[in-house]
Amino acid sequence: MIKTEHLSHAYGVGTPFETAAIEDVNIHIEKGDYVGIIGHTGSGKSTLISHFNAILKPTSGRILIDGRDLWDADKKTRIQTRFDVGLVFQYPEYQLFEETVYKDIAFGPKNMGLSAAEIEKRVEKAIHFVGLKPSVLEKSPFDLSGGQKRRVAIAGVMALQPKVLILDEPAAGLDPRGRDEILSRIRDYHKETKSTVLLVSHSMEDISRNANSILVMNKGRCAMHASVPEVFEHADELVQMGLDVPKITRVFISLQEKGYPVSRNVYTVEQGKAELMRLLQKGGDQNA
Amino acid sequence: MSKIIEVSQLNFSYPVDEGMAPAHALHDVSLEIEEGEFVAILGHNGCGKSTLAKHFNGILKADSGRVTVLGLDASDEKNITEIRRNVGMVFQNPDNQLIATVVDEDVAFALENLGVPYDEMVKRVDEALEMVDMTRYRHHAPHRLSGGQKQRIAIAGILAMAPKCIVLDEPTAMLDPKGRREVMKTITRLNRERGITVILITHYMDEAVQADRVVVMGEGEVILDGTPKEVFQNVGLLHSLSLDVPQTAELMFALRQEDIKVPIAVLTEEDCIAELEKLLGGVTHDQN
Numbered sequence: 001m002i003k004t005e006h007l008s009h010a011y012g013v014g015t016p017f018e019t020a021a022i023e024d025v026n027i028h029i030e031k032g033d034y035v036g037i038i039g040h041t042g043s044g045k046s047t048l049i050s051h052f053n054a055i056l057k058p059t060s061g062r063i064l065i066d067g068r069d070l071w072d073a074d075k076k077t078r079i080q081t082r083f084d085v086g087l088v089f090q091y092p093e094y095q096l097f098e099e100t101v102y103k104d105i106a107f108g109p110k111n112m113g114l115s116a117a118e119i120e121k122r123v124e125k126a127i128h129f130v131g132l133k134p135s136v137l138e139k140s141p142f143d144l145s146g147g148q149k150r151r152v153a154i155a156g157v158m159a160l161q162p163k164v165l166i167l168d169e170p171a172a173g174l175d176p177r178g179r180d181e182i183l184s185r186i187r188d189y190h191k192e193t194k195s196t197v198l199l200v201s202h203s204m205e206d207i208s209r210n211a212n213s214i215l216v217m218n219k220g221r222c223a224m225h226a227s228v229p230e231v232f233e234h235a236d237e238l239v240q241m242g243l244d245v246p247k248i249t250r251v252f253i254s255l256q257e258k259g260y261p262v263s264r265n266v267y268t269v270e271q272g273k274a275e276l277m278r279l280l281q282k283g284g285d286q287n288a
Numbered sequence: 289m290s291k292i293i294e295v296s297q298l299n300f301s302y303p304v305d306e307g308m309a310p311a312h313a314l315h316d317v318s319l320e321i322e323e324g325e326f327v328a329i330l331g332h333n334g335c336g337k338s339t340l341a342k343h344f345n346g347i348l349k350a351d352s353g354r355v356t357v358l359g360l361d362a363s364d365e366k367n368i369t370e371i372r373r374n375v376g377m378v379f380q381n382p383d384n385q386l387i388a389t390v391v392d393e394d395v396a397f398a399l400e401n402l403g404v405p406y407d408e409m410v411k412r413v414d415e416a417l418e419m420v421d422m423t424r425y426r427h428h429a430p431h432r433l434s435g436g437q438k439q440r441i442a443i444a445g446i447l448a449m450a451p452k453c454i455v456l457d458e459p460t461a462m463l464d465p466k467g468r469r470e471v472m473k474t475i476t477r478l479n480r481e482r483g484i485t486v487i488l489i490t491h492y493m494d495e496a497v498q499a500d501r502v503v504v505m506g507e508g509e510v511i512l513d514g515t516p517k518e519v520f521q522n523v524g525l526l527h528s529l530s531l532d533v534p535q536t537a538e539l540m541f542a543l544r545q546e547d548i549k550v551p552i553a554v555l556t557e558e559d560c561i562a563e564l565e566k567l568l569g570g571v572t573h574d575q576n
Contacts, residue, residue: 040466179491202468205535260565269535270542273543277546
């Protein structure tokens with residue numbers, strides 16, 4: 001779906017402040033995958049994802065969407081990419097601007113040149129995906145709560161029905177319930193639409209609960225790109241990169257290192273409970 | 289210990305459009321904070337915790353009830369300067385709090401406004417940077433620092449005023465795991481070593497665990513108030529308030545639902561490992 005070849009991007013080229021934001025990134029994101037992107041502040045996460053829908057042009061290297069080189073193609077193809085790859089920025093609620101929620105969500109589809117009937121269908125579907133009632137459609141987005149605004153903004157990108165949905169910290173600043181709610185909506189969206197989803201997050205817990213694979217950025221380079229268990233296996237390296245593994249994972253790694261026959265690959269409370277129950281039942285049987 | 293902040297029967301509503309019923313942001317809140325305490329305030333978005341915090345240094349004024357800071361009435365305009373000098377606030381977004389182009393000038397900003405003599409100012413800036421472990425960055429440009437470093441500079445700016453109390457409103461919400469660790473280390477050290485009263489508003493349960501006392505708010509009222517161990521016993525209640533408990537306590541809660549006898553309020557990795565070792569005691573022998 002998305003492929004990069006020696007992708008590099010430098011800011012301020014030709015000035016004394018030239019800095020390489022990403023360097024020689026070679027990744028391949030499969031169609032239908034749910035990828036968690038982690039990395040310290042300034043590791044190049046945002047620079048990387050801004051290449052996926054042609055907001056940034058590589059300083060060198062190539063970026064291919066569905067096998068097509070984005071910058072070798074004509075302008076029309078690149079514009080189409082903006083619809084195929086939907087990007088939800090951090091704090092997207094600050095980008096709402098229309099008079100009504102309906103108009104705001106319809107803005108993207110309208111720019112795609114869709115018919116009024118199709119636009120209506122898409123708005124309804126998007127609002128359903130983010131879990132808002134149709135009654136909010138006629139309200140001003142500015143009369144909604146922060147969490148609702150955020151969902152409207154996400155719906156606006158979902159209404160494009162992009163093949164790839166990229167979200168940059170969609171849960172930042174929300175309370176635990178708000179986080180769970182928005183992330184489970186995105187999970188359902190991924191399942192239902194079978195689209196590719198990329199989630200940028202600083203929360204290892206959120207990543208482990210949602211993503212299938214993890215892409216780790218470190219100092220502008222792709223340090224790892226593998227399944228969740230393979231990446232969290234490198235707990236010490238992740239900490240050195242300014243990252244972490246879920247707390248519960250550290251508990252199970254310690255138990256294993258102390259000689260208990262537990263799996264190291266525990267990332268969520270549910271997995272932890274299942275693992276303990278398995279062991280306790282086994283132990284119980286043997287005692288009996 | 290003497291009381292640094294005393295809130296009694298505080299009521300507050302934000303102004304609304306004419307004809308609309310005022311929404312109560314705070315309802316009959318009473319709370320006392322001792323000098324030298326480290327208090328975490330938890331609550332879902334919109335529960336009133338930030339509104340409450342803004343009463344601690346006179347940003348907001350009570351509709352009714354009383355807020356006393358260092359024995360001074362916060363509703364009296366002539367006390368405000370003295371109160372703000374002693375109760376500093378740090379907010380979520382570090383980029384909105386830094387103004388100067390060089391780190392040490394930024395830290396000196398408040399001192400300049402207070403008319404502190406030059407020599408004294410240099411001394412205090414040095415000390416403040418030392419306290420947040422940012423001395424070697426004193427001549428750097430703030431906008432080129434990482435999020436965690438920026439927040440520590442914002443904290444240094446407050447420390448330079450030699451306050452008795454720092455109120456931090458979700459200071460780590462926008463930071464990567466390393467930035468969060470840095471900020472938490474800094475504030476716990478200020479509290480333990482310098483005796484500065486810390487009030488931390490957060491959505492991260494793992495941060496709240498590090499406090500001496502946890503206050504839980506819901507719908508403008510104080511719902512729970514106690515040590516982390518006491519508060520995190522109430523897993524069901526916290527869930528109903530849209531809050532989490534630390535992953536380790538969540539695991540214990542899940543095990544108890546299977547009638548396994550473990551304590552609930554297991555808040556740190558070490559304690560969790562110890563409890564699970566007790567539980568698995570027999571298992572390892574059987575396996576080996």
